[in-house]
Amino acid sequence: xxxxxxxxxxxxxxxxxxxxxxxxxxxxxxxxxxxxxxxxxxxxxxxxxxxxxxxxxxxxxxxxxxxxxxxxxxxxxxxxxxxxxxxxxxxxxxxxxxxxxxxxxxxxxxxxxxxxxxxxxxxxxxxxxxxxxxxxxxxxxxxxxxxxxxxxxxxxxxxxxxxxxxxxxx
Amino acid sequence: xxxxxxxxxxxxxxxxxxxxxxxxxxxxxxxxxxxxxxxxxxxxxxxxxxxxxxxxxxxxxxxxxxxxxxxxxxxxxxxxxxxxxxxxxxxxxxxxxxxxxxxxxxxxx
Amino acid sequence: xxxxxxxxxxxxxxxxxxxxxxxxxxxxxxxxxxxxxxxxxxxxxxxxxxxxxxxxxxxxxxxxxxxxxxxxxxxxxxxxxxxxxxxxxxxxxxxxxxxxxxxxxxxxxxxxxxxxxxxxxxxxxxxxxxxxxxxxxxxxxxxxxxxxxxxxxxxxxxxxxxxxxxxxxxxxxxxxxxxxxxxxxxxxxxxxxxxxxxxxxxxxxxxxxxxxxxxxxxxxxxxxxxxxxxxxxxxxxxxxxxxxxxxxxxxxxxxxxxxxxxxxxxxxxxxxxxxxxxxxxxxxxxxxxxxxxxxxxxxxxxxxxxxxxxxxxxxxxxxxxxxxxxxxxxxxxxxxxxxxxxxxxxxxxxxxxxxxxxxxxxxxxxxxxxxxxxxxxxxxxxxxxxxxxxxxxxxxxxxxxxxxxxxxxxxxxxxxxxxxxxxxxxxxxxxxxxxx
Numbered sequence: 111x112x113x114x115x116x117x118x119x120x121x122x123x124x125x126x127x128x129x130x131x132x133x134x135x136x137x138x139x140x141x142x143x144x145x146x147x148x149x150x151x152x153x154x155x156x157x158x159x160x161x162x163x164x165x166x167x168x169x170x171x172x173x174x175x176x177x178x179x180x181x182x183x184x185x186x187x188x189x190x191x192x193x194x195x196x197x198x199x200x201x202x203x204x205x206x207x208x209x210x211x212x213x214x215x216x217x218x219x220x221x222x223x224x225x226x227x228x229x230x231x232x233x234x235x236x237x238x239x240x241x242x243x244x245x246x247x248x249x250x251x252x253x254x255x256x257x258x259x260x261x262x263x264x265x266x267x268x269x270x271x272x273x274x275x276x277x278x279x280x
Numbered sequence: 281x282x283x284x285x286x287x288x289x290x291x292x293x294x295x296x297x298x299x300x301x302x303x304x305x306x307x308x309x310x311x312x313x314x315x316x317x318x319x320x321x322x323x324x325x326x327x328x329x330x331x332x333x334x335x336x337x338x339x340x341x342x343x344x345x346x347x348x349x350x351x352x353x354x355x356x357x358x359x360x361x362x363x364x365x366x367x368x369x370x371x372x373x374x375x376x377x378x379x380x381x382x383x384x385x386x387x388x389x
Numbered sequence: 390x391x392x393x394x395x396x397x398x399x400x401x402x403x404x405x406x407x408x409x410x411x412x413x414x415x416x417x418x419x420x421x422x423x424x425x426x427x428x429x430x431x432x433x434x435x436x437x438x439x440x441x442x443x444x445x446x447x448x449x450x451x452x453x454x455x456x457x458x459x460x461x462x463x464x465x466x467x468x469x470x471x472x473x474x475x476x477x478x479x480x481x482x483x484x485x486x487x488x489x490x491x492x493x494x495x496x497x498x499x500x501x502x503x504x505x506x507x508x509x510x511x512x513x514x515x516x517x518x519x520x521x522x523x524x525x526x527x528x529x530x531x532x533x534x535x536x537x538x539x540x541x542x543x544x545x546x547x548x549x550x551x552x553x554x555x556x557x558x559x560x561x562x563x564x565x566x567x568x569x570x571x572x573x574x575x576x577x578x579x580x581x582x583x584x585x586x587x588x589x590x591x592x593x594x595x596x597x598x599x600x601x602x603x604x605x606x607x608x609x610x611x612x613x614x615x616x617x618x619x620x621x622x623x624x625x626x627x628x629x630x631x632x633x634x635x636x637x638x639x640x641x642x643x644x645x646x647x648x649x650x651x652x653x654x655x656x657x658x659x660x661x662x663x664x665x666x667x668x669x670x671x672x673x674x675x676x677x678x679x680x681x682x683x684x685x686x687x688x689x690x691x692x693x694x695x696x697x698x699x700x701x702x703x704x705x706x707x708x709x710x711x712x713x714x715x716x717x718x719x720x721x722x723x724x725x726x727x728x729x730x731x732x733x734x735x736x737x738x739x740x741x742x743x744x745x746x747x748x749x750x751x752x753x754x755x756x757x758x759x760x761x762x763x764x765x766x767x768x769x770x771x772x773x774x775x776x777x778x779x780x781x782x783x784x785x786x787x788x789x790x791x792x793x794x795x796x797x798x799x800x801x802x803x804x805x806x807x808x809x810x811x812x813x814x815x816x817x818x819x820x821x822x823x824x825x
Contacts, residue, residue: 152326152375153324156348157347159321187600189599189752191752191753191772191825192825194771195351196351199357219349222349223314224347224349226349227346227347227349228346230344231343231344232342235336235361235363236300236341237360238359240357240359241342241358242304242358243344243346243354243355245350246350272517272590274753283615283616283619288614290607290608306608306615355610
C-alpha cells in the first residue's frame with residue numbers, strides 16, 4: 111500500500127469554512143450544437159498520432175523557440191505514481207497587461223502517441239499567466255510547456271516525469 | 281457514469297477587490313481514450329471534453345482546447361483578477377454535444 | 390453452470406499463530422472456536438465464489454478485469470482453512486541444464502514471473518521500476534557463492550532464511566527448475582564495480598518518494614467527495630419498508646452520525662461478529678429500510694463515506710479491551726502475520742518496518758501498517774477511477790499474491806481491518822482519502 115503525506119488532518123468542516131465550494135448551476139445533457147460531431151466517428155478530428163517533432167512543426171512551423179526555463183515555472187511531480195493522473199501547473203512570468211501578456215500556453219508530452227495535451231488561450235484579465243491541469247502520460251516522458259507571448263515570441267521549458275507502472279498488484 | 285458532468289469550483293472564501301484569485305475546477309467525465317484493434321486506432325465517436333471556456337461576467341477570460349491526453353475527471357486551475365462582483369462561469373464542452381457548466385458568485389469581503 | 394461456495398480444504402496441521410514463526414507474531418494465541426458462520430451479503434463479484442464450467446474447471450468470479458484463475462491449491466485467510474504453508478523443500482539444480490545468463494536476465498525482468506526486479510535491483514538502464522524490498526543484487530557475482538546455494542535460495546529460500554519475505558519460487562511452481570538455473574547463471578555474471586548511476590531515480594535506494602495526490606477533502610481534487618454527496622439523497626429516501634435512515638437518525642447524517650465511525654470496526658453483539666461500517670450496512674440497511682446495501686455496491690460505499698465523513702477530524706477510538714475485541718484482534722493479528730497464497734506472503738512481509746515498509750515494490754512505496762492504513766478509507770483510487778474500501782484493497786492485494794479472495798464482508802477481513810485500525814487509534818479520520 112502506498113502513502114501520501116498526512117496533510118489531511120483538516121476536517122471537512124474546516125475545509126468548508128476556508129473555501130467556498132460551489133456546485134454546478136446547470137447541466138444540459140447531450141445537445142447537438144455546433145460542437146457536436148457526427149455519430150459515426152471522430153478519429154479524424156482528434157489530435158494526430160505523431161512524433162513530438164511533427165507536433166512541434168505543425169504548431170510552430172520554423173518559428174524560433176527561445177529557452178523559457180527561467181520565465182516558465184513548470185510544476186510537476188518528479189515521479190508520477192500513476193501516469194493516468196499527473197498534475198501539472200504552468201506559470202509564465204508576464205505583466206499580463208493588454209499590451210504585454212501570454213496569449214497561449216501549450217502543454218505537450220513527448221512520448222504520448224498524440225503528444226498535444228492541451229492548448230490554453232489566455233487574456234490579460236487573468237492577472238497571472240497560470241494554468242493547471244491533470245495529464246495522462248503513457249510512460250516516462252519529457253513534458254514541454256510552450257508559451258506564446260502577445261508579441262509572438264515563443265518560449266519553451268521542459269521537465270521529465272518518471273511514470274511508474276504497477277508493482278505487483280499495486 | 282451517473283455523475284458525468286458534475287462540476288465543482290473552488291475559490292478562496294475571502295476575496296478583495298483587485299485580488300488575483302486562484303480557481304480550481306473539477307468535472308466528472310470519462311475522457312474516453314482511443315481504442316485500438318490489431319494495433320490500429322478504431323474510428324468511433326470518442327467521448328471527451330475538447331473545450332473549456334471560462335467567462336467572468338460574460339467576458340471570456342480563458343479558453344482551453346483539450347485532448348484525450350487530459351485525465352479522466354479533469355481538473356483545471358487558473359487565476360483571474362477580481363475587478364468587480366459578479367459571476368465566474370466555467371463551461372466544459374464534450375464531443376457528444378454535452379455542455380456542463382459550473383458558476384461561482386464573486387463577492388468582496 | 391453452477392455456483393459453489395469457496396470450500397476450505399482441511400489439512401493435517403493445526404493452525405496457530407505460533408506455527409507461523411514470524412517475529413512479532415500474535416502474543417495471544419488466537420481462538421477460532423467461537424467465530425460464527427457468516428453468509429455473505431456482497432455483490433456477486435466480491436463473494437469469492439466460483440463458476441464451474443462444463444469441463445469441470447473452476448473459474449473465480451471476481452471484479453471485471455481481474456484474473457479468474459483459481460488459486461485453490463494455496464491457503465487463504467479463511468479461519469477454517471487449516472492447511473499449512475507449503476513445506477520447505479531442499480532442492481538441487483537439475484542435471485544436464487546449462488545456465489544461459491541472457492535467458493536468466495530476461496526471466497529476472499519478466500513481469501509475468503516475479504518480477505524479480507519488483508524487489509531486487511540489477512544493473513541496466515532498462516530496469517524500471519526496480520524495487521528495494523530485497524537486497525540489491527548488482528554485484529552478487531562478486532560474492533562467489535556456489536551455484537547450488539543460489540539455486541536453493543531462489544527455489545526455496547526458507548531452508549536458509551526461515552523468516553524471509555521471498556516466495557519459495559520452485560516449491561510453489563512459480564519458476565521451473567531450468568528457469569532457476571538460468572537465473573543463477575545470470576546472477577553469477579553480476580560483478581562490480583557498478584557504473585555511476587545516470588539517473589538517481591532508477592535506483593530505488595536513492596529514488597525520490599512519491600508526493601501523493603493532494604488534499605483528499607477538496608471536492609475539486611477528490612472525485613470520491615462527489616460520490617459521497619450522492620448518499621445524502623439516499624439517507625433521506627424511504628426504502629421498500631417505508632423508512633429512511635433519516636427517520637430514525639434525526640438531524641441529518643452529519644449530526645446523527647457524528648463520532649459513530651470512530652468506533653468501527655467493532656464487535657456488534659446483535660450479529661455476534663466484528664463489523665466495519667460497510668459490514669453493518671449490509672444487514673442494518675435492509676432490516677430497517679428494506680433497501681439492500683450489499684458489500685461493494687455503490688450504495689454501500691457511498692453511504693459508508695457519508696457516515697464516516699460525519700466523524701472527519703475526530704480521533705479513531707476503536708475498542709480494544711473487551712474479551713470479544715481482544716479475541717478478534719488476536720485473530721486479526723494472526724492473519725496479518727499468516728503466510729498465504731502461491732507466493733506464501735504475509736501482510737507483514739510488505740507492511741512492517743522490519744520488512745518491506747517504506748521500501749519500493751517496483752515503483753510503489755510500500756506503506757507501514759504501524760503508521761495506520763485505515764483512517765482514510767474508503768478512498769478514491771486514481772489508478773482505478775473508483776471508490777474502494779479497505780476490503781476491496783485487501784482483495785486486490787491478495788489476488789496477485791495467488792490466493793483466492795474471501796467475501797468482502799467476511800469476518801476474517803473485518804478482524805484484520807480491526808487489527809489495522811488499532812494503529813490509527815487517536816488519529817483523526819479523514820474520509821475519503823485519495824491514493825494512486
